[in-house]
Amino acid sequence: QVQLVESGGGLGEPGGSLRLSCAASGRTISRFGMGWFRQIPGKDREFVAGITPRGTNRNYADSVEGRFTISRDNAKNTVYLQMNSLKPEDTAAYFCASSRAAWAYSSESRYDSWGQGTQVTVSV
Numbered sequence: 001q002v003q004l005v006e007s008g009g010g011l012g013e014p015g016g017s018l019r020l021s022c023a024a025s026g027r028t029i030s031r032f033g034m035g036w037f038r039q040i041p042g043k044d045r046e047f048v049a050g051i052t053p054r055g056t057n058r059n060y061a062d063s064v065e066g067r068f069t070i071s072r073d074n075a076k077n078t079v080y081l082q083m084n085s086l087k088p089e090d091t092a093a094y095f096c097a098s099s100r101a102a103w104a105y106s107s108e109s110r111y112d113s114w115g116q117g118t119q120v121t122v123s124v
Contacts, residue, residue, distance in 0.1 A: 002027040002113045004096045009118030012086045016122075020081040022096030022115060029053075030074035033099040035111055036081045038092035038120075045095065049081060050104030059104040063089075086122045093117040 008020040020036070035050040049070035050059040058070055069082040079096060097111035105111065 002029060002098050004098060004113055004115035006094060006096050006115045006118040009094060009120045012083070012120065012122045014086060014088060014122060014124060016086050017082070017084045018086065018120060019083065020094055020118060020120070022079040024077045024079070024098065028074070029077055029079070029098055031102060033101060033103045033105060034072060034079045035097045035099065035105065036070060037095045037097060037108065039095065040092050045108060047106040047108070048094070050106060051079065052104050053102050057104050059106055061106075083120070088122045090122050091120060093119050
């Protein structure tokens with residue numbers, strides 16, 4: 001099983017940007033789909049973005065389409081989430097996830113490895 005460690009969270013301003021990273025170890029992620037999810041306390045975890053193994057296909061939640069960009073560097077075994085035009089409603093814990101299949105799934109059930117999350121807070 002792959003171990004995932006997120007970083008790059010913190011405090012962002014409305015309209016500003018943050019970049020999250022997800023470093024994988026224990027297995028190469030180059031053949032698998034990867035995703036980002038987020039969760040607010042008391043609510044279900046929700047899909048944010050997904051990317052296929054070579055980055056050919058990317059899938060986004062409507063709420064972040066056009067503002068967030070998922071990317072990956074398979075040589076570094078790392079996935080990124082560039083978050084621009086931040087909004088207060090983007091405040092959440094963000095989780096990286098790895099699938100055992102080669103697609104950018106939006107369903108949690110398709111992912112078998114999860115990081116511990118990194119907190120993003122958007123506030124003035």
